[in-house]
Every structure is written in C-alpha cells, then in structure tokens.
Amino acid sequence: MAFLILRRLVQTALILLGVAAITFLLLYALPADPARMIAGRSATAQTVANIRRELGLDQPLLVQFWAYLQGIVHGDLGRSYAQKTDVGALIAARIPATLLLMAAGILVEVVLGLTLGIMAALRRGGPVDRVVMMASFVGVSAPQFVVALLLLYIFAVTLGWLPMSGFGTAAHVVLPAATLGILGAGWYARMVRSAMIDVLNQDYVRTARAKGLSSARIVLRHALPNALLPIIAMIGIDIGQFMGGVVVVEAVYGWPGIGQLAWQAIQQVDIPIIMGVTLVSALAIVLGNLIADIIAPLIDPRIRAQ
Amino acid sequence: MRVLKAMLRQPAALFGLIVVFAVLAMAIAAPLIAPYDPDNQMFDGLTLEGAPMPPSSQFLLGTDTLGRDLFSRLLFGARTSLVIGLVANGIAVAVGLFVGILSGYLRGIVGALLMRFTDLMMAFPALLLAIVLAALLRPSLWIVAMVIALVNWVQVARIVYTETRGLVERDFILAERSLGAGHFRILFVHILPHLMPTAIVWGTLGIATTVLLEATLSFLGIGVQPPQPSWGNIIFESQSYFQAAPWLVFFPGAIILLTALSFNLVGDALRDILDPTQRGRG
Numbered sequence: 205m206a207f208l209i210l211r212r213l214v215q216t217a218l219i220l221l222g223v224a225a226i227t228f229l230l231l232y233a234l235p236a237d238p239a240r241m242i243a244g245r246s247a248t249a250q251t252v253a254n255i256r257r258e259l260g261l262d263q264p265l266l267v268q269f270w271a272y273l274q275g276i277v278h279g280d281l282g283r284s285y286a287q288k289t290d291v292g293a294l295i296a297a298r299i300p301a302t303l304l305l306m307a308a309g310i311l312v313e314v315v316l317g318l319t320l321g322i323m324a325a326l327r328r329g330g331p332v333d334r335v336v337m338m339a340s341f342v343g344v345s346a347p348q349f350v351v352a353l354l355l356l357y358i359f360a361v362t363l364g365w366l367p368m369s370g371f372g373t374a375a376h377v378v379l380p381a382a383t384l385g386i387l388g389a390g391w392y393a394r395m396v397r398s399a400m401i402d403v404l405n406q407d408y409v410r411t412a413r414a415k416g417l418s419s420a421r422i423v424l425r426h427a428l429p430n431a432l433l434p435i436i437a438m439i440g441i442d443i444g445q446f447m448g449g450v451v452v453v454e455a456v457y458g459w460p461g462i463g464q465l466a467w468q469a470i471q472q473v474d475i476p477i478i479m480g481v482t483l484v485s486a487l488a489i490v491l492g493n494l495i496a497d498i499i500a501p502l503i504d505p506r507i508r509a510q
Numbered sequence: 511m512r513v514l515k516a517m518l519r520q521p522a523a524l525f526g527l528i529v530v531f532a533v534l535a536m537a538i539a540a541p542l543i544a545p546y547d548p549d550n551q552m553f554d555g556l557t558l559e560g561a562p563m564p565p566s567s568q569f570l571l572g573t574d575t576l577g578r579d580l581f582s583r584l585l586f587g588a589r590t591s592l593v594i595g596l597v598a599n600g601i602a603v604a605v606g607l608f609v610g611i612l613s614g615y616l617r618g619i620v621g622a623l624l625m626r627f628t629d630l631m632m633a634f635p636a637l638l639l640a641i642v643l644a645a646l647l648r649p650s651l652w653i654v655a656m657v658i659a660l661v662n663w664v665q666v667a668r669i670v671y672t673e674t675r676g677l678v679e680r681d682f683i684l685a686e687r688s689l690g691a692g693h694f695r696i697l698f699v700h701i702l703p704h705l706m707p708t709a710i711v712w713g714t715l716g717i718a719t720t721v722l723l724e725a726t727l728s729f730l731g732i733g734v735q736p737p738q739p740s741w742g743n744i745i746f747e748s749q750s751y752f753q754a755a756p757w758l759v760f761f762p763g764a765i766i767l768l769t770a771l772s773f774n775l776v777g778d779a780l781r782d783i784l785d786p787t788q789r790g791r792g
Contacts, residue, residue: 222630230643338522341778345770347722349729350745350763353752361753448637452726466638467730470645478642485635 209498216490223486224276224479228269231475259285272479281483282476284469291480295462299484301371302461305384305453306446308377310439312385317392318435322423324393325400336393343390348449352383352456369458380457384449388442395438399431433504440496447485516783517776526775533769537588544582549737551576562748562755571761574744575751580758583739584765590740591769594655594724599716601659603709606666611705613667614674615697628667636661640723644732654733658723666712670705677701707784714777718770725766741766 239256256262260271275282281291324336359379360368366375403409404427412422450463458464462481469477517523536543565572571580613624643657677683678701686696721741727733728742729749736743741762748758 219630219633223633226630226634231646341522341774342767342771345718345722345767345774347725347729347742347763347766347770349726350759350766353745353749353759354763357752357756357759445637447635448641451638451641452730455730467641470642473646482635482638482642485638486633489633489635 212494212497216494219490220483220486221273224273224483225269227479227482228272229265231478232265232268276483281480284474284477286469286472286474291476294465294477295480295484298460298462298465301459302450302454302463304377305380305450305459305461306443308381309384309388309446310442312381313388313392313442314435314439316385316389318396320389320393321396322400322428324397325404326423328401333397336397340390340393343387343393346387348383348387348452349456351387352379352453355379355383356456369456371458371460376457376459380453380459383453383456384446387449388445392435392438395434396431399434400427403427403430429503433500436499436503437496440492440494443488443492447488513780513783517779520779522775523779526772526779529768529772530776533588533765533772534592536585537592540585540589544579544585545570546579546582548578548582548586548739551578562751562758564755565757572755572757574748574758575755580744580761583744584741584762587739587741587744587762588765590651590734590738591721591724591742591766594651594658594734594740595717595720595773597652598655598658598724599662599713599720601655602662602716602720603666603713605659605663606712607670607702607705607709609663610667610670611674611697611701614671615678615693615701625671628664628671631664632668634661636664637723637726640727641730641732644727645730649727649732649735651734651738654724654727657727658720662716662719662723666709666716669708669712673705673708674701677704707780711777711781711784714773714780718773718777721766721770721773 239252239259239261253262260268263271272282279292281295283289284291284294287294320336320340324333327333356368356379359366366378367373370376409422409427412426417426450459450461451467452463453459454461454463455467462484465477466481468474469481517527562573562575571584574580574583609624609628613621613628615621616624640657640661643660644654647653647657683696683700686700691700724733724740725742725745728740729746731743731746733742734740736747744762745759748755752759
C-alpha cells in the first residue's frame with residue numbers, strides 16, 4: 205500500500221512536469237507577445253525590448269524553462285506581468301472561493317445524482333426511470349453558460365430571490381453551485397442507476413429480501429455501499445471537469461475565484477498566471493484521482509486484497 | 511439497415527434522429543429558408559428607441575441588438591456549428607483511433623510512450639486549455655476546430671487502446687499471425703473493422719461535446735468571430751442585453767441544447783445497438 209502510494213506520487217510529479225513542459229511550449233510558440241501587451245500600443249521598439257529583457261523573454265527557450273522549473277521546485281510560480289505581484293500569492297488568494305464553489309457544486313451534484321439514480325434504479329423501466337434518464341440526458345447536453353444565464357434570469361432578474369452576482373453571503377453561492385451541480389448530476393444519476401441495477405440483481409440482495417429486511421434498509425445499508433465505488437472514482441474525474449467549468453461559471457456570476465483570475469490573465473496575455481492556473485488545475489485533477497484511488501480500497505476490501 | 515430499424519423502434523433515438531436531420535437540412539438549405547440576409551442590419555429591425563424587436567410575425571424569433579433577424583442568423587449559425595462539429599470531431603476521432611490502435615498493438619517503448627502521453631493529456635484541464643489556446647491564437651473557424659480536436663482526441667484514444675489490447679489477445683489474431691499475416695494487414699484488415707462501432711459511437715457522441723465546446727468558446731468571445739454567426743457568438747453579442755431581450759439568449763441556447771441532446775440520444779442508441787453487452791445499462 206505504502207509502495208503503491210509512493211509510486212503514484214512519483215507518477216504525479218512526472219505528470220505535473222509534463223503538463224508544465226507542454227503548457228510552457230504552447231505559450232512560447234503562440235504568436236501573442238506579452239512584452240508588446242505590457243508596453244502598450246504607442247511604445248517604441250526600445251521600450252518593448254527593455255521590457256522583454258526585464259522579463260527574461262530574450263533568453264533561449266530552454267534557459268527560460270529551466271529557470272521556471274527551478275522556481276516551481278522552490279514553490280515560486282513567477283511574477284505576474286500585469287500586476288507585478290507573486291503568482292503563487294495571487295492564486296492562493298483566489299483558491300478558497302473556488303474551493304467553496306466546487307464543494308457546493310459537488311454537493312448538489314452528488315445529492316441530486318444519488319437520489320435520482322436510486323429512484324430510477326428501483327423503478328427500472330417505469331415512468332420515473334424514463335423521466336430521470338431523459339432529464340439526465342438533457343443535463344448532460346445543456347451548455348453551462350445557457351443554464352447559468354437561465355437560472356440568473358429566473359431567480360435573480362424575474363423573481364428577485366437571489367443576487368445577480370458577487371460573493372460574500374450564502375445566497376451568492378446558490379446559483380453558481382446549482383449551475384455546476386445540475387449539469388453534473390446527469391452523469392451521476394446515470395452512473396448510480398447502472399451501478400445500483402447491477403448490485404440489486406445480486407444474490408445477497410435477494411437473500412436480504414428473503415430475510416424480510418425492509419426495502420429502505422436493503423437499498424441504503426446493503427446495496428448502496430457497493431454501488432458507491434464508481435461514484436467516488438467519478439468525483440475524482442469531476443474535479444478536472446470543474447476546473448474548466450469554473451472559468452465559465454465564474455465569468456457569468458462574477459465569482460472571484462481562480463477561474464476569473466485565469467480569464468482576466470488570458471485577456472492580458474499574462475503568461476505566468478495562465479501557467480500557474482493550468483498547473484494548479486492539473487494538480488487538482490491528479491490529486492482528485494489519487495485521493496479517489498486511495499479511498500477506494502478503504503471502502504471496498506476486494507480491492508485491498510488485490 | 512438493421513441499425514436503422516432498431517433505432518426507429520426507440521422513441522428517444524427516433525426523436526434524436528429527426529432533430530439531427532432537421533438541423534442538417536436547415537444548415538444546408540439556410541440560404542433558401544432564411545427570410546432575411548443574416549448580416550443585414552435592418553432599419554425596421556429595431557424599435558424607435560433602438561432596442562431589439564421581440565418575436566413577431568415579421569421577425570419569427572425577433573431581432574438582435576443590431577436589428578438583424580435572429581431566425582436567419584440561427585440558420586446560418588447552424589452551418590458554422592455543424593462544420594466545426596464535423597471537422598473537429600472527425601479529426602479527434604481519427605487521431606484518437608490512430609494513437610489508440612498503435613499504442614494498443616505495439617507493446618514496446620513506442621506503445622508505452624504514446625499511452626503515457628495520452629495519460630498526460632488526461633490530466634490537462636481540457637476546457638481551460640481550449641480557452642487559453644483559442645484566446646491567444648487569432649480566433650477563426652478553423653482555429654476553433656483545431657483547438658477542439660486537440661482536446662477531444664484523448665478520450666477516444668483511451669477507449670480504442672483498451673479495446674485493441676483486448677482484440678490482440680483473441681485467437682483469430684493469433685491464427686492470422688501464424689498464417690503469416692504482417693502487422694499492417696492485422697492492424698487494418700482485422701483489428702480496425704472491430705473498432706468501427708466504437709468510432710461510429712464516438713463520432714456521434716463527440717459531435718455533441720464539440721457543439722457545446724464551440725458554443726462555450728464563442729460565448730466567451732474567443733470562438734468564431736462576429737459577424738459570421740455561430741450559436742455561441744449570437745449569445746455572446748447579446749449577453750449584456752439579456753435582461754431586456756431574453757429571447758436573444760434563450761432561442762440560441764435552446765437550439766444548442768436540442769442539437770447536443772439529439773446527437774447524444776443517437777450516439778447512445780447506436781452504442782446500445784452496436785454493443786449488446788452495454789444494453790440497458792445507461
């Protein structure tokens with residue numbers, strides 16, 4: 205077990221190194237010139253050259269990449285071109301807001317997905333099942349920004365129940381979290397349904413039924429724990445989906461998280477921030493999968509035995 | 511034929527097929543159906559105060575902030591969205607098939623390297639990568655298609671890899687090999703046909719993802735650039751006006767949803783029909 209975790213940690217480090225290299229190369233190869241962006245339209249060639257030297261952009265690619273890697277190892281993500289401050293600090297300041305949003309989104313997603321999925325599995329083939337399956341398809345196919353604007357229109361503009369945008373009170377979390385959660389719930393409902401159907405067909409469930417256990421007890425105590433495994437793996441994968449999704453959701457709702465930070469940085473060609481957010485996102489994805497892999501054997505002794 | 515018959519028996523798949531063909535027909539026949547020129551900023555397309563017109567008998571779905579007919583723009587937008595959907599997803603499936611089949615068949619260092627690279631791409635936040643690339647390159651229809659293809663091939667490669675690994679172990683491949691068939695022949699004559707169902711299913715499901723991704727990029731203003739209409743950039747252009755003219759957001763939004771939903775329904779039905787082991791498992 206310890207060896208397994210160690211191996212995964214080494215893999216994680218290698219993946220992050222790869223992500224850093226690819227992002228760095230891509231950003232370097234792109235035609236956007238950050239020095240020109242900072243200097244402004246009317247700057248002379250001399251000013252642009254000075255800025256380029258100041259940022260170290262006149263160095264060869266490998267030298268720049270090596271310097272960047274050295275920085276990462278020391279926990280230094282570089283300095284923002286536009287804001288002249290430490291990227292690590294900028295990102296760290298935004299992370300709590302994004303974590304809050306993601307946690308609330310995952311909560312909505314899991315609660316909604318579990319409830320609907322179990323309902324559908326118990327009444328397989330019936331009208332409830334059909335409605336849930338259809339709804340999950342709609343959820344999976346809905347564009348995030350349209351759902352965000354729709355919720356905004358209904359609950360903020362027309363009904364006036366919730367604030368349009370911003371951050372601070374519990375009411376501000378509701379719409380962004382619902383946007384993230386409703387869409388993801390479709391996948392969860394389908395997964396839970398299919399896992400539950402598998403489990404409910406097994407002999408031990410029949411035995412439990414024959415023993416005369418109540419339906420609720422069979423479902424919640426006997427069947428659900430065995431159906432949970434794919435859901436936990438799913439949450440790990442989901443974190444990756446969310447890291448992209450938050451850019452859109454944070455843009456629509458004006459949520460001050462790392463998605464908004466990335467979006468502002470993209471518009472200003474602030475490469476250190478873009479690099480930083482990409483790395484932090486990749487780290488979140490890898491950690492999400494890692495945690496899912498570590499939790500799985502704790503829940504399921506069959507995996508532990510392997 | 512068998513596949514088509516099986517699809518027609520499922521109401522959901524039938525609905526999906528009808529919508530898919532309707533959207534295709536609308537895109538192809540856009541110049542014939544559209545009541546107005548999609549780029550024409552009509553004088554009577556705005557109210558006296560300069561606001562967009564709500565849906566009426568003159569403008570079926572209303573007009574946008576520049577007085578252009580929304581229905582005509584949606585029809586021409588269907589062309590953009592479907593071209594990107596077909597091209598980007600076609601490339602993604604082709605690349606995914608190629609990488610997956612090679613890494614699944616070649617056991618040595620090449621296969622391992624290809625798969626590690628695929629794993630690496632899985633750790634990339636796909637939407638974030640697409641947003642960064644689309645924003646920093648000069649956005650155009652083809653750039654958007656390439657960016658989407660670049661982030662979407664990974665899933666296909668993963669699945670094809672797993673399937674190829676399974677196929678290589680099967681007896682008929684062993685038999686072929688002992689008959690003296692070369693790698694080329696085994697790969698393209700014996701393994702590739704078995705992967706076609708997967709390719710078809712992902713070719714369909716992927717279009718839904720692609721249409722959504724294109725709309726998202728265009729909505730952020732880094733996808734297809736106005737005045738060329740796309741479903742996403744129609745919403746992008748009218749976003750700031752949406753409290754006063756919600757139809758400008760909701761009609762294109764509904765079309766995007768309906769199209770993605772239909773491709774998903776058709777793809778899911780195809781998966782059920784082509785792969786009986788998955789049947790009824792959702």
